[in-house]
Amino acid sequence: MEPKVKKHRCTNSAGERFSHTASREQPWLCCLGRSSTEISTAVPGLGTQRLRERSQAVVLCAYLEMEGIDLRDRSVIELGAGTGLLGIVVTLLGARVTITDRAAALELLESNVQANLPPELHPRAVVKELTWGKDLDNFSPGAFDLILGADIVYLEETFAELLQTLEHLCSERTVILLSCRIRYERDLKFLRMLRERFSVSEVHYDSSKDVHIYKAQRGSRKDDL
Template identity: 60%
Template sequence: MALVPYVENSIPALSKLQNSSAQFRFANHDLRLAQDWKNLGVAAVVWDAAVVMCMYLELGKVELHGKLAIELGAGTGLVGISATFLILPGAEVTITDREPALDFLSANVKANLPTDCQRSVVVSELTWGKGLERYPPSRFDLVLGADIVYLEDTFVPLLQTLEHLCSDTTVVLLACKIRYERDRNFLSMLKLRFKVEEVYYEKQRDIHVYKACKLPRRRDL
């Protein structure tokens, strides 16, 4: 996630983002996520898309047990932490964000996962489109992203990252609020390389969940 400066005079709808923590119950576990809007901005608060992604994962529409999963732009880590509980045993979850957010993210992971679960989790730096050689290509079964589609400058490196991480059988789940036409443009870009379908919509929060799978490469005749 990108980092943005703190604005003291925020609108009331955003006041919950300025709380020092947020509490949830997912995967039969009570989770308490630290938030730090003042110092880290959007990378350190729980957005509705993350909550809806966790809700969708709990529905059991996607096979999770024993999968190798990676979360992009994890922020507070809510999605990756919830996914860890849902896909154990035999699972491995990599939870990623940009370097400035890693200490904060790691602290949330450590505070919310029991020691035995932490052995199956890696918190790792990932700036989209850069240093991808550190991540084995086509390795992951599941790629998760909650509210990571909002900055147009990141669309091309995000697509590059998805293509690198995904095999033909990888499932990508993106939870998004469609705010602007550029967000729809990203979905159009994604459809050039992936089969994309909307699998869930949470009306109250206006969040869409999209499932994407890599399209087979075209071969010249």
């Protein structure tokens, strides 16, 4: 079952949940839609620090929340999670999330997820290793309702493996949302490669951050989120 747009604004938003936990003097902070979005992160030897998050992730987080997209109990996977902000926000919006990155990033990513989610939501966010094109046997084909990626389109040598991974993870019902900047010929090349395999449309553009959000689905499907 695909995520659907709700007719009303959720009153228990991700931003409100972060604000609620922050008011209890816990290390959780997220200011969606603002220029200073940060995430608490545990840096070895330095304790808990605030890291400024990638604007592509911020824009995608804001899009998911402000559009009122209903993610409750949806199965979501994030690719190339980095600090984990996107996966954390999606968990707060009610999804069951698999947050992935390469092995070297997992320890910090796991720490961030633990630090930025209330304990009762920890079981809904699973951190897992995924090197594009190499760890696919560990993931059931087509098992996810939604695939998310922010700032993952920048190394041309990874394009083939990224596309292979997207194809493996997708079913006919799966929606892909990619948040990225389009600045170089290689970025346009990736979009051409993506369109050879999926039906692709641009669903949002943030001119203040020069960030595009693209939706992709198998075949000619153009279902709304």
